[in-house]
Amino acid sequence: MYDSENGNLLSANSGEYPVVDGNEVYFSGKAITGAKIQPGKKAETLWKANVSATNDLIRAGDDLYAADSSGITALRLVAGSPPVVKWRYPLDKNVVRLLAANGRLIAVTGDGAILVFGDSPVSKPMVFPRQKPRILKSTAKAGRIVRNTGVREGYGLLLGGDISLIEGLLATTSLNLIVYDKDSARIKSLREYFDRAGVPAERAGFLHFGRELPLLPKYFSSLTIVSDLTCTGSGNSSIPEELLSAARPYDGKIIIMAKGKEKEEALKRFSSAGFEDFTVAEGKDYCLFARTGPLKGSSTWTHNYGNIANTVKSDDELVKAPLGILWFGGSSNLDVLPRHGHGPGEQVIDGRLIIQGINSLSARDVYTGRVLWKREFKRLMDDSWLVYYDESYDEENPLDPKYNQVHMPGANARGTNFIATKEYVYLIEGNRCNLIDIKTGETARVFETGDDSTKELGYIGVYDDLLILGNNFAEYNGMENDSIRLKNPLFTDYNLTASRELLAMDRFTGKMLWRMNANHGFIHNSVIAGDGKLFCLDKLPQYLETKLRRRGDEPPVGSRLLYHDARTGNIIHQETKDVFGTWLGYSAEHQLLLQATRPSRDMLNGEEGKRMIAYDVVTKNKIWDKEIKYANPPILHNDKIYTNGEAFHLLSGDPLMEKDPVTGEELKWSFKREYGCGIVSASEHLLSFRSASAGFVNLESMEGTGSLGGWKAGCSTNLIAADGVLNSPDYTRTCQCPYQNQTSLALIHMPWMAYWTNSNYTWNGSPVQKLGLNFNAPGDRVSSDNVLWLEYPFTAGTPPGIPVKMDTTGFRKFRKEPFMISSEETPWVSASALEGIRSLEVTLTKEVTVPEAFFTIRLYFAEPENKKPGERVFDIFLQDRKVSAGFDIAGEAGQSGREVIKTYHGIPAGKTLKLDLQPLKGNTLICGIEILRETPLSTIETDK
Amino acid sequence: MKSSGWKIVIVAAWISLACTTKVSEWVLLNAPADRYLLAYFHQGALPDPVIRQNREIEAKIPQANLLFKQVLKKDIDRPYYALYYKNRLFARYDDSRALAGLTSSPMRKKIAAELMEGQLCVLLYLTTGNSVKDMKGMEVIRKTLSASPFGKIITLVELDSNDPEEQHFANMLLNVEEDLKTISEPMLFGIFGQFRVLEPLLAKGISGENIRLMIDFFTADCSCVIKDDLPGISMLCEETWKDPVPARVNKILDENPQLMHR
Structure with missing residues (x-):
């Protein structure tokens, strides 16, 4: 429970999900607790009612309604006493949500039934059973389209309500159809027809549109059928672009039913829309646009760290801030491993997201969340036992939000056990490797080593047409008696971290190409490949080496860093000195091999990040060897290394520096991350990670940490940018944290979306060069000309330490959404405002001796209320000099919600800058102030 | 929601674990010592003198990080006390007289006092009695500490592993790793928190x-990685750890920011 005035924590663990009613709060859970917020803001428990409200609790009128898996209870609230049970309705259905409206209580059950309760019982409630769908008929029209396009599943978008086509598609495919038509009567009639036919709403939705098609989600449609060309508008309508944009990458198709001139016209309009990734085909009475291949600028994410080079980075260029939701919902979160077990992360390729469950693999459509296939595997549960989950996971109650599965290293230590490629998912099961057809989920082949001594396969990786496998885990004898192992068994089991032997096969035929034995063990997090080479570390786990060093003992002979020819397995080079760590990463761009450890939360003991070495793989020389502290697998991002909060130059190991956005001085690049497990991963433009909720850092701009609020990124790393989408399959099963939404979702770049960051900026007192104060903004932001705009008042996070004094009369705060403001570049400044400021003084430096300098000051205004010209007028003073007389926001803007920027050059200031606003009519109002130090002297005053 | 004078947001708490507190300070302030278990194993009904003596033992315990239990175990020849840390047996005592000094000793009091005074850590040099080996190690330690910018806030103490007054303490130290009792070499323990x-x-x-690496550990920013899996083990002692003096390392780092590291 927090004080919303100042964010102070008032009480931790006040209760379960609350219903708030003024000063009174009713906490749900196994019993209902009533509390009152007293002066001093403490919650005092008033009563406890032994009624279960584990599923939902609402208040309507004077009653509380509670739902759990056994039924519904209504309680009458009694002032000064515990509530009294009015009635109880037992149910064998699981009520998941209650609503009250229009004198009715509505209960929604988990299987989709809706129960409606009135004010008195009825002897025979009316039942509206789900209709059994009547058998729909296939039609010639639909049959031809399916034959010509080959599409039978996914989402279908129809322009034109052709009933025979719709019925045929519903009968012969599993498409979920969205039908648009301009004729509202036809839409109504189609809804009623198919509703009577028992077609559920998720199979077919019917929507009317007027002149322009509503904005369609991108990438969702597997099959778009234009059966009525009038629905595409004419000439310069943007509907063709909408439809092309909505087509699913890799295999989305648009078929336009038209002949002759109409077909030619359609071909011309769609072809000239500027989309390069479509092929075009024609038939007598149709033309077909097929979207092939990936989105330009998108990239994959495979293996456990993005690729077999361990860059922890996707090359995806499309995912960037601001982001907006493409879809949410999708699959059940039962099909993932327990979140604290840190199972292998999802892999994304060719529009498919492959993810592992306790005994399953499933493939989901990246662009819609649709489950494409799910397969169960007999041995997978056994393989995952004590690796990705253990006895602390309650298999009987996988949804129970008790602390279900303790933290364990999981794939952080063992690595992944599957690899997704264009053709197959290679999945280890015991001592064999299954090749799962990635399109269907069916097992195409099974590879074995042909070696009777193979008990289990350890490492797995794919490089070009090579399948690299680890034959048997390396075991470290004596560890079982090591005191650290006894103290912390989960985090000191090194026996799954390395393989005794590596072997390479042709990944299509299974032909064995080469094998190599380890002296100690090939550490899985170090087996990587690039530019025709396979690299790996053959050594003891870092903990054991550290223990030897502590005792002054030399590590055993045979530790080595190896470079192999990937095709032949021949050793090209080996390093036997400075063979430390457990991690290798390869930069193909710079032909640089990075040696490090793999530190993170929930990782084996001994993996602290303290050192990195970079090698030139061509010359084999060490480029640099530095003591660097880090707490994330090192991310290789072009010419930089990113870790958990810091960055370094790849070619030198030097810390990455940036300019202080306010003072211009050099400082170390850094970012702040709030609470959360899981590692930081990267794409071309973003770092993404759990930061309490889902968080990101925009690498294009130094504006701090952005928060994608409203849901929780997984405890196991699941926020992955690939295929043009920021993927977030729900990995929060059994989590108790009360984030607003628990769902799988995907986000894409939406330039019109607002976003805010927490800059975590701390001012060092040096003279301000440039600064923006964004009044009443919900966060920080950097403008396109690299001015850091800080929210003011400073409410979220640690204040930046810039002294600002403010005097006000009739103080009010305003905040709107930026899209409501008419502004070319800065609607997010003028969307919020403070009313009533009389005087504002900003400290510009803490230095003692300060020569006066000249500044350009820009003041931002937008009228948030429906004020007419003349209703809000005030004088503006800077440094006690009147710079604008009788300023009228509405008068100058011409309308409310339109931005006006007043610019004043040559304003002299030393230690402080003072702004005074003197009202002449109504109250003063201002949205933002931008302070820019000038070099040249200027006395010209202009209005922007 | 009705308008109310209180603007209170009720959400579940989440706590940022981002931290610039140094490891040594964070552990002192936030990581309570693990509790040991002293078990009295017996075969049946206890005679009154034993009951009384166990009550006395139990009465002293709240001052230390120790739990006491009486455990019925029929397959033993005679009753005995056993000291456990987590699941590991650290020592066995045949009678209660052997427990004297279990939870406190002069050296432990001194070390606790140093930690409460804001010292970064205490380095305890456990000697063997072999003067050549012992002096060699001590030379290295002294030289390293005198060259370290943190040398003045590190206390160095020496303990003879055969000191009878410190036998319990020495036993616990030699149980930090399972094979230390078999090794006749001087040992340097870093004690903190x-x-x-x-x-x-x-x-x-x-x-x-290695000593510098140990100092690096104590002076690094604390992190979730360290908090999740705190290295080392706790010792038995009677200190309450309430209101320690602010850590002295912060002054050194404020004056020498180039020494800061993660």
């Missing part, structure tokens, strides 16, 4: 480099 002891440096491992 609420009497947490790191795995020791020993023999040639008592080197300038």
